Amino acid sequence: MYQDELAQIWHEQKNYFSRLPDDFMADNQGIKKIIFYQRPLKLKKDRIGRCSLEPTKYRAATARLEVQKFRYLQDVNNLEYFERYTDQWLKISEENRQKLIGYFECHEKITVTALKKLLGVDKLTKFNLEAKNLKGxxxxxxxxxxxxxxxxxYSEDQRSELVEDLLSIKKKSALKTRLIGCWKLHQSQALQLCLLEFEPGHSNLSLKAINKLLPFLKQGDIYSDARKKAGYGYEIEEIDPQEKLNAPPVTANPIVNKGLHELKRVINAIIKQYGKPTSIRIEMARDLEMNTKRYKENEARQNKNKKENEAAVTAYRSLNLGNYPNHDDKIKYRLWQEQDKRCAYSNKVIPLNGLFTAEVEIDHILPFKKSLDNSYMNKVICFTAENRTKGDRTPKDAWGGNEEKWGQITAAISHWKGLESKVSRFYQTETELSQRDFISSQLNDTRYISKLALEYVSQLGCDVSVTKGYVVSQVRHQWGFNDLIGETDKKERTDHRHHAIDAVVIAATSRSLYKKAVAEIQRNKLKIAPPYPHIRDELNERLKHTIISHAPQRKLSGGLHEETGAGFIERHGGLVYRKNFH
Structure with a gap:
């Protein structure tokens, strides 16, 4: 509606603005891009991670020249080839290393074929980095x-200064003025530089750390050697034990931040009441215990996602939308391919040139506000109009009463291969949704918290050890604790007192007992007696008087307005909007 109105205004006034470029009204460009497409959000500095080698410094932007060199020098220095005649991996010569440095400096994407041709080796020669996505x-x-x-x-310093200007001066008019006035560039060159789109993201290290490492990488050292020579050894840093936990590390994940602050509050309260503990045991999230088979499955999944993301970048660039699609655009493309390029709710074909527009949206199959499920398996792409019709409902609730429409949807999703978990979500109603346990959807956050918690509590200087969730669950079952708060011999996750039971099991399991449990589990012969005869009865009595403490919710959240689509329909007398009736 608004785009049509703009088109009419432009049609009437274009004769008065003949000097405007031809693409002024083109899709995703000119005035349309300004009005109808949201500009990239500015990344707040507190959302950028800290450097692992210089903890007081923030990570450097990937687009900086120093970071670019730091990245490709690591690849060049790590590169080895397999010598078939001697049956061993060999480092490349210094002469060839310099050739590669020059090549990486002048090319964005590096292919294995190009490397073999540059180094003059035959096609059968294997490189150790063939599986890696090499970038120059x-x-x-x-x-x-x-x-x-x-x-x-330009000298190296001049190049760095120019890139610094391009990255730091956000206002295009100010940047253009500086490029013309300070760098003496032609107006057309300055304008093109203002429109450049650089590689997004940040390195794991700060600029300070990278500048210390670069001289050694330029000499040919691999990263581990360069790190030692730069003074960042791998030895364990001795820190003075703290009497209580200080502020936790800041991450980009608000749920993880909240979890660490709760950990600090609880541990410091325990220290205040009982004194500093001599030992702390942390139960790692179950999915951290990944065996070889699952590692391979995870690696295969990551490689598949990597290829799909690369295909998304290629498609995005083919439409002249820019060089670097954002995360949502990549997800859109993956879902589009997965859904046979069709809308999940209408089964109509979504053309590629419409995929990255406002006409197509990513939708949560189970409404996010009700499910809190933001996983990939809860996402589909659909036309915006279909999403507005669905509203804040599940597909079953939205269209289950329309036999023809529901039959069309179920017939389409029945052809989705390997997506049983996603398909099953289409059949859930809001009633079933309210009965679901969404603890599993928070597992990714739990994994991350477990890792950071291990590092965080170490500052107390006490003995910190880790127990695996699977071992704890087996011992808990062996001791008959599962039915203390449930009706069956299964862990009752809806009652938060199960955390207290886990804590008792972890505390009562000494290291020797833990090792014994692991060994017996591996032989499928777990038989471990409780630490003393009446522990179950004592725990049962304590649980009756246990009060669960929840962090208070002090801020308002949720949408300000109901998510309904509005539009002008002449036959209905003007502006109308959709309303769900139950």
């Missing part, structure tokens, strides 16, 4: 595409 200096390539020989004639 993408920032330098972007700027060189505009400046050409001018860029090559």
């Amino acid at each position: 200096n993408t920032t330098a390539c972007e700027v060189r595409s505009v400046l050409g020989a001018v860029w090559d004639n």
Whole structure:
């Protein structure tokens, strides 16, 4: 509706603005892009992670020249090839290393075929980094595409200063003025530089750490050696034990931050009441215990996602939308391919040129506000109009009463291969949804918290050890604790007192007992007696008087307005909106 109105206004006034570019009203460009497409959100500094080698410094932007060189020098220095005649892996010569450095500096994407040709080896030669997505200096390539020989004639310091300007000056008019006035560039070159799109993201290290490591990487050292020479050894740093936990590390995950603050509050309260503990045991999330088979499955899944993301980037660039699609655009493309390029609710074909527009949306099959499920398996792509019709309902509730429509949807999703978990969500009603346990949907956060908690509590200087969730569950079952708060011999997750039971099991399991349990579980012969005869009765009595403490919710949340689509329909007398009736 709004785009049609804009088109009419432009049609009437374009004769008065003949000097505007031809693509002024093109899709995803000009005035349409300004009005109808949200600009990228500015990343707050407190959302950027800290450097692992210089904890007081923030991580450096990936687009910086120093980071680009740091990345490709690691790959060049790690590169080895398999010598078939001697049956061993060999490092490349210094002469070839310099060739590669020059090649990586001038090319964005590095292929194995190009490397073999550059080094003069046959096609059957194997490199150790063939599975890796090798990248060159993408920032330098972007700027060189505009400046050409001018860029090559700049000194290294001048290049860094220019890129610093391009990355730090956010206002395009100010950047253009500086490029023309300070860098003496032609107006057309300055304009093209202002429109460049650089590689997003951040390195794991800060600029300070990278600048310390770069001289050694340039000499040919691999990262581990460069780190030692730069003074960042791998030895365990001795820290003075603290009497209580200080502020926890800040992460980009608000749920993890909240969990660590709760951990700090609980442990410091225990210290205040009982004194500092001599030992702390942390139960790791179950999914951290990944065996070889699951590692391979996880690796295969990551490789598949990587290829799909690369295909999304290629498709995005083919539409001249930019060089770097955001996370949601990549998800859109993956879902589009997965759904046979069709809308999940109408089964109509979604054209590629419409995929990255506002006409197509990512929808949560089970409404996020009711399910809190933001996993990939709860997402589909659909036309925006279909999403508005569905509203804040499950597909079953939205269309289950329409036999023809529901039959069309179920017939379409029946052809989705390997997506049984996703398909099953279509058949759930809101009633069933309210009965679901969403603890499993928070497992990713739990994994991360477990890792950080282990590092965080170590500052107390006491003995910190880890127990595996699976071992704890087996011992808990062996001791007959599962039915203390439930009706069956299964862990009752809906009652939060199960955390107290786990804590008792972990505390009562000494290291020797834990090792014995692991050994017996591996032989499928677990038989471990409780630490003393009446522990179950004592625990049962304590649980009767246990009060669960929940963190208070002090802020308002949720949508300000109901999510309903509005539109102008002449036959109904003007502006109308959809309303769900139950």
